[in-house]
Amino acid sequence: MVKYSGLVIPTRYWKPGDNYVNIILENLKNRVENNDFVVISEKALSIAIGNCIDERNIKASLTARIIARFWMRYVWGYILASICHLGKRLMQRLRKYPINEGSQHKQVVLDQVGFWQALMWGSEGGIDGSNLPYAYVCLPLEKSTKMAKDISEKIQKALQKRTVVIISDTDKTYTFRNFHFTNHPKPIKGIHSFGGWIAYLIGRSLRLKKKATPLAIAGRHIHYEKALKIVNIADRIRGAGAGPTVWDMAARFKVRNNEVSWKMLEKLKHKPIVIIRERKS
Numbered sequence: 001m002v003k004y005s006g007l008v009i010p011t012r013y014w015k016p017g018d019n020y021v022n023i024i025l026e027n028l029k030n031r032v033e034n035n036d037f038v039v040i041s042e043k044a045l046s047i048a049i050g051n052c053i054d055e056r057n058i059k060a061s062l063t064a065r066i067i068a069r070f071w072m073r074y075v076w077g078y079i080l081a082s083i084c085h086l087g088k089r090l091m092q093r094l095r096k097y098p099i100n101e102g103s104q105h106k107q108v109v110l111d112q113v114g115f116w117q118a119l120m121w122g123s124e125g126g127i128d129g130s131n132l133p134y135a136y137v138c139l140p141l142e143k144s145t146k147m148a149k150d151i152s153e154k155i156q157k158a159l160q161k162r163t164v165v166i167i168s169d170t171d172k173t174y175t176f177r178n179f180h181f182t183n184h185p186k187p188i189k190g191i192h193s194f195g196g197w198i199a200y201l202i203g204r205s206l207r208l209k210k211k212a213t214p215l216a217i218a219g220r221h222i223h224y225e226k227a228l229k230i231v232n233i234a235d236r237i238r239g240a241g242a243g244p245t246v247w248d249m250a251a252r253f254k255v256r257n258n259e260v261s262w263k264m265l266e267k268l269k270h271k272p273i274v275i276i277r278e279r280k281s
Contacts, residue, residue: 006237009273013266016050037276039234042169044272046138055135060103068102084204116196129246148218164219168231172210174203190224234274
């Protein structure tokens with residue numbers, strides 16, 4: 001039987017323009033071993049390369065405003081939230097979904113990942129504003145496999161360690177028997193992405209088993225079910241950073257949703273890297 005142990009690697013907050021490879025190497029030195037799995041947060045990487053949008057400058061369309069005002073407040077707030085077994089606090093927040101800022105956010109989603117993803121209540125198509133300041137959101141990585149391969153090669157060259165690098169996201173993959181599916185648009189091969197919010201609705205309403213989603217693997221081939229197990233362990237021990245949603249993050253700092261600053265985020269411990277190690281018993 002194979003068992004796994006995990007080591008969370010806290011780092012400073014990654015900001016746009018940071019050399020994420022150097023940060024990873026510095027923090028893995030004297031910690032990583034051959035054949036370890038190095039799980040890295042997609043969001044941290046996306047922020048570091050500046051893959052972000054400031055939504056304050058976005059002009060919302062009529063479609064975006066309808067989604068924010070009616071779909072989010074009434075369909076999600078009173079119907080879908082209950083079907084998906086969302087908590088009472090989140091349900092109340094959805095019923096008061098911000099019209100202006102929410103419309104700007106939905107416009108970004110419409111432009112970047114399309115209409116069906118815009119009907120999700122949050123993290124639409126991998127677009128997420130938690131652990132980001134003001135009205136910034138980060139976009140999903142376009143070249144996650146290339147980034148994972150580059151990081152794996154740099155670890156081997158600089159630290160002389162052969163590792164498997166996995167980039168993951170907290171968006172969930174749901175499992176029905178041997179079928180795995182997610183609302184994230186770009187999972188690894190073997191995990192199916194379809195329907196945007198429909199996949200989320202099915203998974204949540206049926207209370208299917210859920211795990212974090214692996215997006216890219218480099219170093220050596222591993223089966224997608226093993227990758228699911230590894231990133232889920234990493235996700236559990238990493239925690240939610242400043243908060244699982246923008247609302248939670250703002251509540252933590254006792255400010256409005258668009259008033260969280262870079263300095264506030266820099267005060268927290270961030271855990272974008274987790275080492276997972278196999279132990280055979």
